[in-house]
Amino acid sequence: MHAAFKCVAALTSCAALVATLVSAAEYAAPTAPDKYKVKVPGGLAFSEFKGYESWPVISVSHNGDHLAAILGNPAMIDAFKAGIPENGKPFPDGARMAKVHWNATRKEAYPGPPTVAGAQANVDFMVKDSKRFADSGGWGYAAFAYDAASDTFTPATTANKPPQGNDAKCGAACHTIVKNRDYVFTEYGHR
Structure with missing residues (x-):
């Protein structure tokens, strides 16, 4: 029985040592700051768009320097599928869009040669909340x-x-030229 007690004590000590080492490694490992804690002063928080990375693609764009994927939350996708904004109806409150931009990179060694997404440049967000943003078209x-x-x-x-x-109105000036489309440039891409 005495040998079994020593074995259990040794295992307990080993487990404690492993737990200490794992804890120290986690503490020492460099990690990027949590993007969901970032907020535009006086404006929207990144956390309001949590999960955007897995939203469906609405469309894509290319402006020469950047490639972009425009993504929508379920409310946004459902609105597009219902014919908004072409049917003259506004997007519902809660509809959200994310536009992820990457630096356009040409792959000269590939057939074509194609222009593909390189390093990420930025991400833009829009949210429809007609009460909160009444003075910027509801967005x-x-x-x-x-x-x-x-x-x-x-x-x-x-x-x-x-x-x-x-502020949360940083895109309002540009989007007024599509006021008749409820301030949304993007058109839902045919599948």
Whole structure:
């Protein structure tokens, strides 16, 4: 019985040592700051779009410097499928869009040669909330610049392209030219 007690004590000590080492390794491992804690001063929080990475694609775009995937939450996708905004109806409150931009990179060695997504540049968000954003057509906007070296997002500023003010109305001025489409440029891509 005495040998069994020593074995249990040794195992307990080993388990404690392993737990200490794992805890120390987790503490020492560098991790990127949580993107869901970032917020545009006076505007939208990244956390309001949690899960956007798995939203369905609405469409894609290419402006020369950047490629983008425009994603929508279920409310946004359902609205597009119902014919909004072409049918003249507004998007419902709670509809959200994310536009992820990557630097356009040409793959010269590939057939074509294709232009593909390179490093991520930024992400833009829109949310329909007619009460909260009554003075900007019912939409709130946010733009977050991405830094690959630190794997962090920060609120876009007037130094970014396009320049962004630090509030939830940063995209309102540009989107007024599509007021007749409930301020949404994107058209739902045919499948």
